[in-house]
Amino acid sequence: MDMGEGAGRVGGDVDGHGWAATRAWVEKGLLESEHIDDVMRLRGGWTSEMRRLDISRPGGRRSVVLRSFVKPFFVQHADGLLSREARILRQLDATDVPAATLIDVDAAAEYCDYPSLLMSLLPGTVRLADQESERRVDLLARQLLRIHGVQVTAGTRPRTYQAWTGPERVSPPGATERPELWQRAVDVIRREPPDYLPCFLHRDFHPGNVLFEGTGGDLRISGVVDWVETSWGPADLDVAHCSTALALLHDVSAGMAFADRYTAAGGALAQEQAAHLYWRLLDALAFAPDAEKVAVPWRELGRPDLTPAVLTNRLEDYIQALFDRYA
Known part of the structure; x- marks a missing residue:
């Protein structure tokens, strides 16, 4: 999501969704001398509404970020998702991972209009342009390695990963000219x-x-x-997810190179080709048929070139490249 430039002012409401109760919940946690001065919608989110709240106080202002689940599916699962994110943010406070600081959470919408989490505003912006992508990808690989190095105990270990697709749930593109490729995958x-x-x-x-x-x-x-899905599982799965995203966002070669960048940074992945192929395809197939889940926020953040047709072709080419290298 875009945490800086291009955020849109939304005033007292966001896309027609309730705000009064949520605002009262936020204000209850403010100092007596503070008040919410402005509300900005942050672009690029898919699962939730993100707002930047600018808070006036003596001597200046500070800003925080509010995540609210408003779509029915995510409202239904919000208690588990936001409670998990709150735990993870507390846990990451003691690490060098640059994550937000948790301020408060109302995962079951006891006080808010919708399930919500309040956190500190991180500096910086999302960068999705092809320019400087090589340098950014190197930094992504090193950052992911540091995340994988976070130490846990039996009490702080996150839940075991869940697969986001399965053989019976894969939906190939309706107009594909390569049905045999999808069946093989x-x-x-x-x-x-x-x-x-x-x-x-x-x-x-x-x-x-x-x-x-x-x-x-x-x-x-x-x-x-976005720490709502934090899990315990193979490093290959995180690498696979970022690889698929890079293939869709930039090109197939960017997606194919990310695992090499990760291992060059010191990361360890599955030694067997078949195992590596399994994790890579398990992630890639979850984007079928047209990768619109990522395309919508990416287009909103300045990539109108990422049409459904472009993304479908890149996804198929990426799956073929995985077979060419690892099968």
Whole structure:
């Protein structure tokens, strides 16, 4: 999501959804001398509404971010998702991962109009342009390795990962000219998951969930957002997810190179080609048939070239490239 430039002012309401009760909940946690001065919608979210709240106080102002689930599916699952994100944000406070600081959470909408989480505002913006993408991808690989290194105990270990698709749930593009490619890919994920060494996973790590500051040699990652899916599982799965996203966002070669960048940074992935192919396809097939889940927010953030047709072709080419390299 865009945490900076281009956010749209929304005033007292957001896209017709309730705000009064949520505002009262936020204001209850403010100091007596503070008040909400402005509300800005942050662009680029898919699962939730994101708002930046500018709070006036003596001597200046501060800003916080409010995440609210308003779509019926996510409202239904919000208690688990937002409660998990709140736990993870508390846990990451003691690490060098640049995550937001939790302020408050109302995961069951006891006080808010919709299930909501309030957190600190991270600096930086989402960068999705092809320009400087090579440098950004290197930084993504190193950042992901640091996330995988987060240490947990039996009490702080997140839930075991959940697959986002399965053989019976894959929907190939209706107009595909390569039905045999899709069938071959589905057959790969029919097998039992390979053995793996588990680690701490972001589980939705991709360029749309990473904030950057600076340019050129000063380019750096300033924040990683969206921790509702954090899990315990194979590093391959996080690498696979970012790889698919890079293939769709930039080109197939960017998606194919990310695993190499991750291992060059010191990361360890499945040694067997078949195991690596399984994790890569398990993620890629979850984007079928047309990757509109990422296309909508990406287009909103300045990539109108990412049409359904472009993304469908890139997804098919990426799946073919995975077979060419790992099968």
